[in-house]
Amino acid sequence: MSALFPALRADSDRPALRFGTEALTYGELGASAAALGARIGDAGRVAVWATPTARTAVAVVAALLAGVPAVPLNPRTGERELAHILGDSTPGAVLAGADDVLPAGLAGVPRIDVETAMVHDSPVSAFSGGEPDDPESAALIVYTSGTTGPPKGVVLSHRAVAASLDALEDAWAWTEDDVLVHALPLFHVHGLVLGILGPLRRGGSVRHLGAFSTREVARELGAGGGTMLFGVPTMYHRIADALEDDPALVRALSEARLLVSGSAALPVHDHERITGATGRTVIERYGMTETLMNTSVPVGSRPRPGSVGLPLTGVELRLVEEDGTELGAYDGESVGEIQVRGPNLFSAYLNRPDATAAAFDGGWFRTGDMAVREPDGYVRIVGRKATDLIKSGGYKIGAGEIENALLDHPAVREAAVTGAPDPDLGERIVAWVVPTDAEKPPTAAELADHVAGLLAPHKRPRTVHFLRALPRNDMGKLLKKALPEALRD
Structure with missing residues (x-):
């Protein structure tokens, strides 16, 4: 049995993943991942050509089972940035679908094609020795957007992934009965860690839309039996625009258990339009590549447009002045930089001890995000420091x-x-x-x-x-x- 994914059993017919017409049970996912994991155990690190397909999910799960750090690659990355990521992370192989056309920049990296829905002749139980015992071992290396220079590789441990997903179990009452619907890219932590690894850790299932459309959201949340929807503000804005003329979408959202928005602030106007039409509140959460998830509005809370909620279980959060002085005021007006610490934090920037040291203030991670705290402790982000x-x-x-x-x-x-x-x-x-x-x-x-x-x-x-x-x-x-x-x- 997997430490990260207890539900990953070879004899399970429980639905795990669906991407369009391709679906995998936990047994099929376990068999496919175990077979692939046996092939990559000596790779050191593996790059994953992160398309919105079941192959990407199988590749990442296989790497986690094998104890091999996975480096998700955005298929739209330009040649210069791709060369930087490959040179920095030095993967021993790239995992991709057999029909994926890879760019010339990957020509020098050995390719391993990913197969899905294999027969149950490679059970996870037979491969359990590969999964690392050390929770501090690297699980993922996710590259930042590079807004202040070349992208940095953020090393996320098995400990950080498990801690963040377990904290969300509490905040969102997330169970094995939940069916998550989303269309997020799988080279970011939102789509990959929360959107794929999250349901698998809970023993639930995920339905990835491939590409976002309000019609597909309505279908999967409605007749499809979806209970949760993850999205970014652009998606929710399109949903809000469509509600007036789409009763099926209104009905589907009204029946969903949880609507979650992240990656940027959802405008108050879109909050109000969605709640007014469906009676459902969109919950916002706050996280970043280096910290995974820090805060969330708890499920069942009254509407809190503009707020990202309270610190998650295990996460400590403070606001500091420019000189490093901690802000004690919970007045909804005093602005300070968010600093956090807890088991959800990354281990280091790959090959960048200088940048790693500069990112911390006595054990507290400097997020660069500015916020205020309301009298009840809720956090409201007002922007980036820079x-x-x-x-x-x-x-x-x-x-x-x-x-x-x-x-x-x-x-x-x-x-x-x-x-x-x-x-x-x-x-x-x-x-x-x-x-x-x-x-x-x-x-x-x-x-x-x-x-x-x-x-x-x-x-x-x-x-x-x-x-x-x-x-x-x-x-x-x-x-x-x-x-x-x-x-x-």
């Missing part, structure tokens, strides 16, 4: 609350807020807006007055730029550094 903390006229202002205020205006479809140098204020607030109607955008003065009326006069945008769309990455995260280029385009 891009979303605006110091204007002596005030420390979080970009996130201004973005939510802008999104509350009916003429605003999307919004981002940044700071720009200002000789008088230090920094002025700049809004980047995608109007609902490109032919009739609101005026800058109208939006400034709107924000001032909802928040405070010193939080109003002084400059407004109108765009066709906001630049985002594969997970729907806003790329604020790309905003000037989007304006030029």
